[in-house]
Structure formats: C-alpha cells, structure tokens
Amino acid sequence: MEEKKIDLKTIIGFVLIFVLLMWMMYNNRPTEQEIAQQKAEKERIEAEKAKQNNDTQAQNTTTYSSVPTDSVALANYKSSLGAFAYSASLPSAKEEVTILENKDLKLTINNKGGQIEEVLLKEFKTYDAQPLYLIHDKNASFSINFTTTQNQNLNTKDLYFEPSVSEKDGMKVVSMKLKTSENQYLEYVYALPSEGYMVDFKIHSKGLSGVLDTSRQISLDWALKSRRMEKSVTYENRYTQLTSLYEEDKVSRMSEGSNDSEENKNVRWVAFKQHLFSSILISDNAFESGKFESKNLVDDEGVDVKFTKDYNAQIALASKGNEINESLHFYFGPSDYNLLNKYDEKGNYNLTELIPLGWGIFGWLNKWLFIPLFNFLSNYFSIGLCIILMTIIVRLLLSPMVYKSYISQAKMKVLRPEITEINEKYKEPMKRQQETMDLYRKAGVNPLSGCIPALLQLPVFLALFNFFPTEFGLRQKAFLWADDLSSYDAVLELPFSIPFYGSHVSLFPILASVAILIYSIMTMSQSMQQQQPGMPNMKFLIYLSPIMMLFFFNNYASGLSLYYFISNLLTIFIMLAIKHWIIDEKKIHARIEENKKKPKQESNFQRKMREMMEQAEAQRKAQQKK
Secondary structure, three states: OOOEEEOOHHHHHHHHHHHHHHHHHHHOOOHHHHHHHHHHHHHHHHHHHHHHHHHHHHHHHOOOOOOOHHHHHHHHHHHHHHHHHHHHHHOOOOOOOOEEEOOEEEEEOOOOEEOEEEEEEEEEEEOOOOEEEEEEEOEEEEEEEEEHHHHHHHEEEHHOOEEEEEEEEEEEEEEEEEEEEEOOOEEEEEEEEOOEEEEEEEEEEOOOOOOOOOOOOOOEEEEEEEEEOOOOOOHHHHHHEEEEEOOEEEEEEOOOOOEEEEEEEEEEEEEEEOEEEEEEEEEEEEEEEEEEEEEOOOOOOOOOOOOEEEEEEEEEEEEEEEEEEEEEEEEEEEEHHHHHHHHHHOOOOOOHHHOOOOOHHHHHHHHHHHHHHHHEEEEEEEEOHHHHHHHHHHHHHHHHHHHHHHHHHHHHHHHHHHHHHHHHOOHHHHHHHHHHHHHHHHHOOOOOOHHHHHHHHHHHHHHHHHHHOOHHOOOOOOEEEEEEOOOOOOOEEEEEEEEEEEEEEEEHHHHHHHHHHHHHHHHHHHHEEEOOOOOOOOHHHHHHHHHHHHHOOOOOOOHHHHHHHHHHHHHHHHHHHHHHHHOOOOHHHHHHHHHHHOOOOHHHHHHHHHHHHHHHHHHHHHHHOO
C-alpha cells in the first residue's frame, strides 16, 4: 500500500508555527560567546568591587553595625563620619522603625539608612497563602554613596536618620533626615496617598554644599533579591527580569535565564520586575546614567527555592549648586497593565512598557484588541468563562480564514487523482513539476493558497502566547480543577522529575494535545497527497505538535493551555461544519472541470515560473547529450 504524506502547504504551516514558537521560547538562551562575555563582565565587576574595598580600607573608613558604646570606639566612629558625626549623637541613632501605610500598602522604614526595610501588599497572598512582601527580611537595600570634603567615603545605609511624621494634601508623609547640624541635613521624604501603590519619594540636601564633595560621583545604590511568589518557580522566573526605560522611549529587558549586566543613559525608570509584581524606581527628570546587573538564582523547580533574581542598580545622581535635589517615585505593586496604564495617564511614566506584550503587531493586537476584550468580559463573567468566551470570539473572527484554507484543501483533494496520474506518467522531476503546475493553472487552483490563511493567523497565535502569561487578572483565579489560572493545573504529583516535563501532570495541556492531534489528523486526511520525489517525509509533524504542547506547556499558565484546548476544539467543530454543511465537493469538482475548459491567461509570475522550468529542462537535456 502506498504511504500517504502531508502536502506542502500543511508542512509549511506547521513548520512556520512551531519554528516561531520554539524561537519565542528559546531566543534568550545564551550562546557560548555570551556566556564568556558574562563571565568576563562578572570578573570585571568583582575586580572593581575588590578595588573599591581596598580603596576604602586604604582611607581607613570603618563600617559599624551600630553606634559603639565604648568611648574609644565611639570617638573613632565619629571621626570616621566627619560632619555626619552629629547624627550619631542624636536619640534617633538606633534601629527603630516608622510605619507608613494606606489601604493597599504597608511600608516599614528604618532609622538606620532611612530606607524601606519592608513592603507588604495587603490585598495579595503568595502561592502558599502567606502575606505577600516584596521587601522583607533584609532582601533589599537602598543607599547613597558619597565622599565628603574631608575625604571620607560614606554610605547612608550605615548612618542614622531622624524620623518625623506629618500629613500634607491628604497624604501621609515620613521625613528621614541625616543631619550634620540641626539645620543642615540630607533628607528622604516618603509621601503615600490614602490608596494605591505609588509612593512619592524625594531626596534633597540642605546646607551640605561645604560637606559633600560633588566633584566625585554621588551614587544611588538599589539592590533587591526578588522573592518567590508563585507555585512554579521556573515559570515565574521566566518572566522575572530587570527592565528599564531610557532615552525617552527605549526599553531594555535583561536576560531572564542567565546573568546579565548593562549600562544606559538618561534612565527614566528602572524596574525590578517579578512575574506578576514589580518594584520600580521612577525619576521625574531622568537619571544621567545607570549600571544594572541581574543574577539568576533559579536552576530548576523546587519547594526550597526562595528567590528568583538578584538585582542591582547603581545610578549616578546629579548635583545642582553642590546640593542634591531629586524628585522620584517608588511603585510597589502588581505588574498589571490596566493599573500601570492608570498611573501613566496621571504622570506620563510609560510604565505599561514594563509588560512584555510582544513586539510589532503582536503587541498592537494585545494592547488594542485582547486586553480591552478581556477587560470587558471580566466585568460580567468569571475568569475561566472569560477565557472560553474570548476564545470563541477569536475563533469566529478567524473562521473565514479557516474556511478559505479548507476550500483550498478540498480543491487539492479533488485534484489528487490527476496529480497521482501525472506522477506515474512522468518520471523526470522537472517535467512532472511542470505538468502539475499546468494542471493547477488550468483548474484555477493555487497550491499555496491554504498557507496564506495559516500565516494570517500567526500574529493572533503569537500575540496570545504573550498575553496569557502576563495577564495579572488570571492570578489565583480558579476554574474547574485549576486553582490558579496563572500557574499550572496539576492533577497528579510524581515522585520523580521528568526532564523538560517536571514532577507533576497538568491536565489542560493533555486535553490541548489531544485536540491538536485530532485536528492534525483531520487536516492530513483532507489534504494529503502522494509523496513526490525530493519531498521530505513529514508525517511525524502530526505527532510533533501535540508532543510539544504536552512537554512545553506542562509548567505554563493553565489559562494559556485552556485557551489552546478550546481553540482547537472549536476549530475541529468549524471544520466539521464546513465539511458536512457548507462544502459540496461535487460542485467544487464540476467548477474545476469548467475552469479547465476556459482559456487561461498566465500571470507574470506564472509565466516566469514556466519559463524558468522550461529553461532548466532544456539545460538538463543538453547536459544529457554531452
């Protein structure tokens, strides 16, 4: 029995879809050259840090964890601080905290360093139902490094600020002052409205023009180890990356899977982005420059993994009149496009660029079609039903393309006997191809017409591949057996781990794989024709797609797998409806026979193709005569 094969257009469609899918999933994997560069960069950074430490030691700068009580040590301590020794003599020179909170946020600010040591998002919980802290248990630090005119290298995280609390314009305000005298100080001002996740933050100095050596760089150092929030730490880590906006509209997204570092100019904001939450530092006027470093802390899945990335930002602060004056903002909250868009409308921050919606047409489709559609549906239905309804709407919009593709397949099926006859009659490949093309021309059939609808559906496919993993609205929303549509829907935990699969079994990817397999078989049976010499045997593609879905999506958001399951299920029903109630193959055959009788005028493309084939055939015969 002659083996059946998949036709050219089906091969092209499958290959394009899965090559693009695999490219999206692996385009950030580092090359050997990149690994070498990262290693060299890491060694350079470590060497610089070692040099800085040596320089600090050479200048006899001593760091104290607390204000010494011994008289000799206290004298040395104050001597190392220069003018800032005044701050060590105040009652606030101890580790006490001030609470700043509203309906959504609770900030804990420590006298030591004047920095935020805890950030609690009141409305949310972690995957294991614990309070959701972005900053907690010393996983972050914020400080300013500077040099005094007396040549002391100081870091504010080691110094003690004096706190005061007030209210202004309906906002709760905490002032932290690092003093050199009662009226001379470096001040942090935190202002928090009654609700929301944006904290106004100002850094300014008063009367320090003779204390700060502004001829040397004043550096703002911000570091954070991003805490694990979600059930699958590897999936969460895939969307956890340091992101910055610089030079007005350029967005930099650092590597998610490996260590990375870079330097940018005119930085508007830098975000220590986690999968579905972010800590962002925003400048009203843009920082002159910033050096950023991201270290990956996740190798594989595991309940013991507590952190995903180690972020560091070193930002150059400009001085004006030998004083510091920076107007900044902190955002501590969800990586939610809709929420960030509201803040953009108020302050023109372009925070929505933080969400990786895809480049070009993919991002456009998400921004102007899928996000508004999802928002509308979520006002009336549960999130699981929203995904199903959204899938139905998308498939209905794409159904004309499915129809055109199926019509093309039906025409090719009608021509199959005649193509088989040509293949048996002509043994020379060039002649056989020429006769086949002539048959297509007479019948009015374009063998590639089925590929065009598939290509037009690719932007939708890839846009939704970006939409579902980044949609905050899916987080911890249950549907059927899935308890969190933003994470995997495990129905069975395995006592071992399977490479590239995991240690659990998710059901939605299995259902999606079965649906894709059925769809592939239906497409094959509709359009399959005899294998031509020179064409590769691509029958394994029928099974490649379901296997890819089964393995790659086992750890993905169950909402994405639910979409693909419903989408392929609907496509199967649409194809069955077209086959049994819309298409009449006898009429198609009669129309093709009528087209054969009509004189056909060659298009320029067809004429050039025919001439090229005839020329190639003539050259082949000439070579045979030699």
